[in-house]
Amino acid sequence: MRLFDIVVVPPLWLFALWKLPHLKSASRRDRVLWTMWMLWAVLFTIGVPAVRTVLDAAVGMEGFAKLPVHMLGLCAMTAFVEFIREATGARRNSKAWLRWVLLGLAEAGLVTAFFASPLPEGDADLVTRTDLPQMQVYWAIFLAYIGHGVVRKIHLCWRYGRQASPGPSRTSMNLLGLASCFGLLYVVHRLVYLVAAVAGATSTAGFFATSQTLLACTLVLFLASMAYPSLAGAAKRHRLRKDRRVLRPLWELLTAVTPEVVLPLPEVLSRDHEFVRYRYVIEIRDAALAVSGHVRPEQEARVQEELTGTGLAGSALDAASEAALVLFAVESERAGAAPSAAEHPLLREGPDIDAEMAWMRRVAAAMSTPAVEAAVGRLR
Structure with a gap:
C-alpha cells in the first residue's frame, strides 16, 4: 500500500465503524455525517491500487475504478455540506431540492463523459487522459462540483465559526475551515493541471504526489475537526474525575x-x-x-x-x-x-x-x- 493509503484509509474505517453502534439513536445531523465518512471510507478503499486493479479486471476496463471513486466523492461532498448546514443551523429555503438535482446532473455528466471517451490502448488510465475532450469535460464537471462544495463549506465555517462559543466547538469549526482551505488548494491544483493539459502541456512531474499530499492534509484535518469535540469531552471528563478524587479526602474530612x-x-x-x-x-x-x-x-x-x-x-x-x-x-x-x-x-x-x-x-x-x-x- 502507498503511504497515502496507510495514512487515510484505516482512520476513515475506524471512525465510521466507531460511530456505527450509535447510528440508530443518532440525530439526523450525525447520520448525515456518518454517511459522509462511510462514503469516503469506501471510495478511498476502492482507490487503493490493489483493489482498483481487481475492480478494473472484473469490469474489463482499465481505469474504470476511478469512475465510482469520483461519483462517491460527489455524494460525500454533498453529505458534508448538508452536515455543516445542520451543525450550524443554517436557514433552510424552498430551493434546497436543487442541491439534489445538481448532484444528479453532475453524476450523469461524469458517467456520460466517461463512457463516451474512446478507450486508450494498452494499460493507460482513461481518467488521466486529459488530452481527450471527453475527459476534459469529465474533470471540469468533477472539479466544478467539488470546488463549489468546498467554497460553500469555507463560507459556512467563516460565517458561523465566529459565532461559536470559545472551546471545542470553535476549535472544531476552525479546523474544518482549515481543511476546506486545503480542499480548495487541491481543486485549484487539479484545475491548473487540467488547463495546462488543454493547452498542450504533457509533463506530470510531481503532480500526483502534490495532489495526494493536499488531499491527505484535507482529510486528516477533516478527521481532526470531527474528532476534536469528542476527544476534548473525554479529556474534560478525565480531568473532572481526577479533580473529584483529589477533592474527596478534603471533603470527607470537613463534612x-x-x-x-x-x-x-x-x-x-x-x-x-x-x-x-x-x-x-x-x-x-x-x-x-x-x-x-x-x-x-x-x-x-x-x-x-x-x-x-x-x-x-x-x-x-x-x-x-x-x-x-x-x-x-x-x-x-x-x-x-x-x-x-x-x-x-x-x-x-x-x-x-x-x-x-x-x-x-x-x-x-x-x-x-x-x-x-x-x-x-x-x-x-
Missing part, C-alpha cells in the same frame, strides 16, 4: 464534623462528575466556614510565622497555612471544643469554580507535609 452542610444528592447527579466537583467545592467552603470559630487571629499569625521559618513563601506559604488551620479546626470540632472566635473564611476564595478547585487541590496536597503536621501539633 465528617459538619454533616449539616451536606445536601442530599439524587443518584443521577452523583454520576455527573462536573456537578459533584462543584458540590465538593461549595460544601468544602461552607464546612470550613462552619469550623472557623475554633481559629483565633493570633493562631493564624503564629502558623504563618512558623511556616515562614521552614522556608515557605508566597502562595505555597498561604496554602500550607490554610491547610494547618483547617486541620486544627477539624480536630477542635471533633473534640467538642467551644468556638473561641467569630466565623471567618479559612480558605481563599477564587474568581470562579476552576480557580477555587485549583487552590483547594494545593491546600489538600499541603495537609500531609511534615511542616503542616508540625504546625498543627504546636497549635494543640
Whole structure:
C-alpha cells in the first residue's frame, strides 16, 4: 500500500465503524455525517491500487475504478455540506431540492463523459487522459462540483465559526475551515493541471504526489475537526474525575464534623462528575466556614510565622497555612471544643469554580507535609 493509503484509509474505517453502534439513536445531523465518512471510507478503499486493479479486471476496463471513486466523492461532498448546514443551523429555503438535482446532473455528466471517451490502448488510465475532450469535460464537471462544495463549506465555517462559543466547538469549526482551505488548494491544483493539459502541456512531474499530499492534509484535518469535540469531552471528563478524587479526602474530612452542610444528592447527579466537583467545592467552603470559630487571629499569625521559618513563601506559604488551620479546626470540632472566635473564611476564595478547585487541590496536597503536621501539633 502507498503511504497515502496507510495514512487515510484505516482512520476513515475506524471512525465510521466507531460511530456505527450509535447510528440508530443518532440525530439526523450525525447520520448525515456518518454517511459522509462511510462514503469516503469506501471510495478511498476502492482507490487503493490493489483493489482498483481487481475492480478494473472484473469490469474489463482499465481505469474504470476511478469512475465510482469520483461519483462517491460527489455524494460525500454533498453529505458534508448538508452536515455543516445542520451543525450550524443554517436557514433552510424552498430551493434546497436543487442541491439534489445538481448532484444528479453532475453524476450523469461524469458517467456520460466517461463512457463516451474512446478507450486508450494498452494499460493507460482513461481518467488521466486529459488530452481527450471527453475527459476534459469529465474533470471540469468533477472539479466544478467539488470546488463549489468546498467554497460553500469555507463560507459556512467563516460565517458561523465566529459565532461559536470559545472551546471545542470553535476549535472544531476552525479546523474544518482549515481543511476546506486545503480542499480548495487541491481543486485549484487539479484545475491548473487540467488547463495546462488543454493547452498542450504533457509533463506530470510531481503532480500526483502534490495532489495526494493536499488531499491527505484535507482529510486528516477533516478527521481532526470531527474528532476534536469528542476527544476534548473525554479529556474534560478525565480531568473532572481526577479533580473529584483529589477533592474527596478534603471533603470527607470537613463534612465528617459538619454533616449539616451536606445536601442530599439524587443518584443521577452523583454520576455527573462536573456537578459533584462543584458540590465538593461549595460544601468544602461552607464546612470550613462552619469550623472557623475554633481559629483565633493570633493562631493564624503564629502558623504563618512558623511556616515562614521552614522556608515557605508566597502562595505555597498561604496554602500550607490554610491547610494547618483547617486541620486544627477539624480536630477542635471533633473534640467538642467551644468556638473561641467569630466565623471567618479559612480558605481563599477564587474568581470562579476552576480557580477555587485549583487552590483547594494545593491546600489538600499541603495537609500531609511534615511542616503542616508540625504546625498543627504546636497549635494543640
